[in-house]
Amino acid sequence: MLDVRSCATLSEAAGVLSGDRQAVLIGGGTLVMRDVNEGRLTEGTLLRVTDPAFRRIEAGGGRIELGAGVTMGMILASRELAFLHPAARAIGGPAVRNMASVGGNLFAASPYGDFTVALLALDAQVVVQAGFGSGRATPLEEFLAARERSGSALVTSVQFSRPANPGDFHFRKISRVKPKGISVMSIAAHLPLAGGRVSQARVAYGAMAPMPIRARGVERALEGKSLDAAAIAAAKAGALEGCRPATDAIASEWYRREVLPVHLGRLLAGEPR
Amino acid sequence: MAKIPVQFRLNGTDRAAFVNAPETLLNTLRRSLGDFAPKYGCGQGACGVCTVLIDGEPHLSCLTLSIACEGRQVETASGMADGPDLHPLQAQFMEHFAAQCGFCTPGMLTSARALLDKNPNPTRDEVIEAISGNICRCTGYEPIVTAILAAAGSPGLRRA
Numbered sequence: 001m002l003d004v005r006s007c008a009t010l011s012e013a014a015g016v017l018s019g020d021r022q023a024v025l026i027g028g029g030t031l032v033m034r035d036v037n038e039g040r041l042t043e044g045t046l047l048r049v050t051d052p053a054f055r056r057i058e059a060g061g062g063r064i065e066l067g068a069g070v071t072m073g074m075i076l077a078s079r080e081l082a083f084l085h086p087a088a089r090a091i092g093g094p095a096v097r098n099m100a101s102v103g104g105n106l107f108a109a110s111p112y113g114d115f116t117v118a119l120l121a122l123d124a125q126v127v128v129q130a131g132f133g134s135g136r137a138t139p140l141e142e143f144l145a146a147r148e149r150s151g152s153a154l155v156t157s158v159q160f161s162r163p164a165n166p167g168d169f170h171f172r173k174i175s176r177v178k179p180k181g182i183s184v185m186s187i188a189a190h191l192p193l194a195g196g197r198v199s200q201a202r203v204a205y206g207a208m209a210p211m212p213i214r215a216r217g218v219e220r221a222l223e224g225k226s227l228d229a230a231a232i233a234a235a236k237a238g239a240l241e242g243c244r245p246a247t248d249a250i251a252s253e254w255y256r257r258e259v260l261p262v263h264l265g266r267l268l269a270g271e272p273r
Numbered sequence: 274m275a276k277i278p279v280q281f282r283l284n285g286t287d288r289a290a291f292v293n294a295p296e297t298l299l300n301t302l303r304r305s306l307g308d309f310a311p312k313y314g315c316g317q318g319a320c321g322v323c324t325v326l327i328d329g330e331p332h333l334s335c336l337t338l339s340i341a342c343e344g345r346q347v348e349t350a351s352g353m354a355d356g357p358d359l360h361p362l363q364a365q366f367m368e369h370f371a372a373q374c375g376f377c378t379p380g381m382l383t384s385a386r387a388l389l390d391k392n393p394n395p396t397r398d399e400v401i402e403a404i405s406g407n408i409c410r411c412t413g414y415e416p417i418v419t420a421i422l423a424a425a426g427s428p429g430l431r432r433a
Contacts, residue, residue, distance in 0.1 A: 037316035093406015095331040
């Protein structure tokens, strides 16, 4: 039998999650309710969080904090988060965006989870609360590596620094169905320039591995270089480092490997898709 | 397990139902409240045929818990017509043959209504974006886009 419990505070939800192995947090419902409808989730407790802090956006300053329950629609309604709008708009249609949450996207299996790719390129930290203690910030990359084992902790928010120049942040989702489709891949890049040269580049991919990954070969190739043809060629040459794409209904592993350098090159050169 | 009472406003009328805890809004609408406009399609959030408005914003009722709708405004395609007077979107869907088998139509109408309520004069690209979460396997979308553009800006758009 499946039950639902509503928690008025984040602490209460974190306490229930850590004490009940069969408790599953439900954010917008776009992941968990699919399992309910398919009959894959028939036992346990669905946890709803009604704490306003779960859906709070702090974006006034240089440090941004998004509650895990913040929806893609809420991000699109925030002018202060304009640099994230392309990533938020890449998630589903309007109805899905009114439901799908930032926290849920962290758990979306490949080829989903495009918003997490943007967060990875922004060097985001995930605030995780286990039991009734206070939240602990973990680098997103570490969080993703352990996410299959993190079922007993509550993600309360994500935090990241606002790009000093929003124009340095780029996001692209490549899909075959227009205007909306599931990812062949997504690419996010934060390429701050210092004296015309890339400094501390962070590039991330979605759907190129079982979870969003950093493109370390690209980051190394771009570091200290101006974004000219030679640097872009070097970045494309290192584009596939660490990639383990799947063959699925959307694209084959071969296809994903073939087209990734092409789309990366276009993104870096500022060319349209 | 004991049923849970839930109350919300459906198409302008206060309604109440006893629901199972994990029951979806779609099941409550269809099985308890007799509103058969929203349909069960994929159950996965991919097809958009269960789209309803909650507090004016499109949501997928097959992925929404009924108990999360307590006290909220729920609107479906059933509430768009005013007696015998069709909503401009419904009239234009008929005029432009935008429904073939009709299964996607309630979701299309609801998504289109959400767009026109906020943006009475959308561009063609904005219309396409607004229905990007709704799948139609019959019409090829062109008649639907044409119908929504034809309804845009018409008097009485905000009546329903």
